[in-house]
Amino acid sequence: MLSITCYGGVGEIGGNKVLLEDSDTRLFFDFGFPFKKRARYFEEFLNPRPGAGLLDLLETGLIPPLKGILREDLASKTLWQKFASSPLYRELSIDGVLLTHAHVDHSGYISFLRDDIPIYTSTTTAFVSKAMQDSAPPNFEREVCYSLPKGPKKGYLRSAGTYKPRPFAFIDRSALSTEAQTFWYSSPRRKKPLSTEMYLCAPEKIGNLKLKSFPVDHSIPGATAFAVETSSGWVGYTGDLRFHGRSSHESEYFVEEMHKLQPHILLCEGTRLRESRGASEDEAFNNCLEAVKKAEGLVVADFGARNVERLVSFYNIARETDRKFVIMGKDAYLLDAMHLASDKVPSIDQFPDILIFKDFKSRLPSWEKEIHRHYEDKLISPAEVRENAYNLILCFSFWDVLDLVDIAPKGGTYIYSSSEVFDEEGAMDMFRLTNWIEHFGMKGIGLPREKLNWDIPEEEKGYHSSGHACGADLLDLIRRINPKILIPIHTEDPGYFIDNLRGTGIDVCPPVEGEMMTFPAN
Ligand SMILES: [Zn+2]
CATH class of the missing domain: 3.60.15.10 (Ribonuclease Z/Hydroxyacylglutathione hydrolase-like)
Structure with missing residues (x-):
């Protein structure tokens, strides 16, 4: 039975x-x-x-x-x-x-x-899980x-x-x-x-x-x-x-x-x-594109790189607005893993305008060393990000916010293109993120607001498409x-x-x- x-x-x-x-x-x-x-x-x-x-x-x-x-x-x-x-x-x-x-x-x-x-x-789920655990x-x-x-x-x-x-x-x-097996059995x-x-x-x-x-x-x-x-x-x-x-x-x-x-x-x-259906992935693309067109200085796009559709959207937005697209080392590692699992995810080499953020760390884990070695010509330091702020979109999330200290941006735009706040802990994160954005004098777009009980203002809801x-x-x-x-x-x-x-x-x-x-x- x-x-x-x-x-x-x-x-x-x-x-x-x-x-x-x-x-x-x-x-x-x-x-x-x-x-x-x-x-x-x-x-x-x-x-x-x-x-x-x-x-x-x-x-x-x-x-x-x-x-x-x-x-x-x-x-x-x-x-x-x-x-x-x-x-x-x-x-x-x-x-x-x-x-x-x-x-x-x-x-x-x-x-x-x-x-x-x-x-x-699915192979992609397995490989994404492995990349997440490794990094x-x-x-x-x-x-x-x-x-x-x-x-x-x-x-x-x-x-x-x-x-x-x-x-x-x-x-x-x-x-x-063989390449996929090598990744699957590599030790982090x-x-x-x-x-x-x-x-x-x-x-x-x-x-x-x-x-x-x-x-x-x-x-x-x-x-x-x-x-x-x-x-x-x-x-x-x-x-x-x-x-x-x-x-x-x-x-x-x-x-x-x-x-x-x-x-x-x-x-x-x-x-x-x-809830209503909300913005489609294509609508979110258009809204983010318009925001980047109007932006002056550095643009930070906040979303999880696991969301490859959004990543491709911001990559294309970067191209349309004559900016380069900067991802974190862990995102490059993740993209490589996804590409190994499925041809549907493009390889980093298929994105000629991608740069990889060179993190300030004393000791890099072996997966990150390998990323730095493999993509040496794509690395960009925090100082270079600051100098080229007008020509870049930075793919970041709240957890990477300390890297902004190294970059020390002067103003710019922070587009929140990530999921809704579900709980108290999420609200606390959002409270801290808002303070960081204000600290750097950046303009926040699409952010949940405390006075709206951590909801996103109606007119700023279209920068994210729900999963x-x-x-x-x-x-x-x-x-x-x-x-x-x-x-x-x-x-x-x-x-x-x-x-x-x-x-x-x-x-x-x-x-x-x-x-x-x-x-x-x-
Ligand atoms: Zn899910």
């Missing part, structure tokens, strides 16, 4: 962890980092202790107490005695995780899964592609051994090129590659269940929706998606193909249900796919679906965290 249990993404945006079980196959749809739930207990200077392993995460319910799927090296001898009586405790083994995309609210807590559990995903400081909550085993020493857990890659199943590739901080672990290509099944995957349009390349054939019929899972980006045809194709499967169940996201479909688009998707049952996930507002799908014959079943829903066989 088919059963589905949601351990995350219930009443919250992100943190998706959906367990699907059918006879002898068990799998998870995503295993994400729960931002909102985590913020209930932790903040910048109060984090789960790496030396305590799984303890703090189980104590606060950030990961479910499922013995058998979580890392044993992060479990002290007495850990499971403590949690064996908790209501959600279960012993479990799984065949794999179907990972929809590389945003950490979907991928992050793979970190805590056993390192022999295969991760089924960030070590963090035991971000060990998605490879993990550092730990062992007990004097009552707490310490690193023991070297990084171990997780087994990945690349769903859209029949083989990896040392010359010696990671120990090689088998990977799978183009799997047709997960466990004993037939698997289908569909690329979809989202604010990160490689995003994928899945369908799994169970004893109750097909079960579809949207992941995150939209219909107003440049790959909207992919989302459309997913809807058509999913409809043909006549699915019994659809798990659908619901991030922006009561998520609005409610009307999702209702249309659901009606067209026409599943028998809809399970809303990744939403704070499941009632929206109940209200709006009444009378359609589609049964809306909002999940309860940790509660198993069972479905009789067809």
Whole structure:
């Protein structure tokens, strides 16, 4: 019998962890980092202790107490005695995780899964995740592609051994090129590659269940929706998606193909249900172009470089306004990784007007040294940025803001082309960003404002295009796919679906965290 249990993404945006079980196959749809739930207990200077392993995460319910799927090296001898009586405790083994995309609210807590559990995903999602992990400081909550085993020493857990890659199943590739393998097994901080672990290509099944995957349009390349054939019929899972980006045809194709499967169940996201569609990627391009045309001095464009559509937009805006486009070393590394995974992402050499910001750092990690060596003729120092401020667009984000101290810009324009503020922590970041922008005498455009409760002024909303479909688009998707049952996930507002799908014959079943829903066989 088919059963589905949601351990995350219930009443919250992100943190998706959906367990699907059918006879002898068990799998998870995503295993994400729960931002909102985590913020209930932790903040910048109060984090789960790496030396305590799984303890703090189980104590606060950030990961479910499922013995058998979580890392044993992060479990002290007495850990499971403590949690064996908790209501959600279960012993479990799984065949794999179907990972929809590389945003950490979907991928992050793979970190805590056993390192022999295969991760089924697109090559682009795998490579973006690896580039993100390589280029960030070590963090035991971000060990998605490879993990550092730990062992007990004097009552707490310490690193023991070297990084171990997780087994990945690349769903859209029949083989990896030698270059791609070299990247996949490169170690972020040392010359010696990671120990090689088998990977799978183009799997047709997960466990004993037939698997289908569909690329979809989202604010990160490689995003994928899945369908799994169970004893109750097909079960579809949207992941995150939209219909107003440049790959909207992919989302459309997913809807058509999913409809043909006549699915019994659809798990659908619901991030922006009561909002309007907002600017399309093309509209955001036009608005940002007009802003850059009017700008004097340095232009800073704030967005995540993982959003390649936006990156290409700003690159083209730079060309149209006779500016060069400066990206960070980590963005160059990410672009290289994406290009290795898919020809759809252009290589850096295909962008003749790209420059790479030369960071002030005493000691560079090996991946960054390699970027500096490979693109030596493209490097630009902070002083050169200052001198050529009128001829540049700088691709930055809040986290790079200290580089502005080295640049010391005199005025200029800061275009905020990034996502909405969702929580208090985001509001604090925005408060600090606003102060930095004022500190450098820059003009901010598209910024959320404190006096609007951290909303963006209406007239400045078109500088960003959301990665998520609005409610009307999702209702249309659901009606067209026409599943028998809809399970809303990744939403704070499941009632929206109940209200709006009444009378359609589609049964809306909002999940309860940790509660198993069972479905009789067809
Ligand atoms: Zn996402």
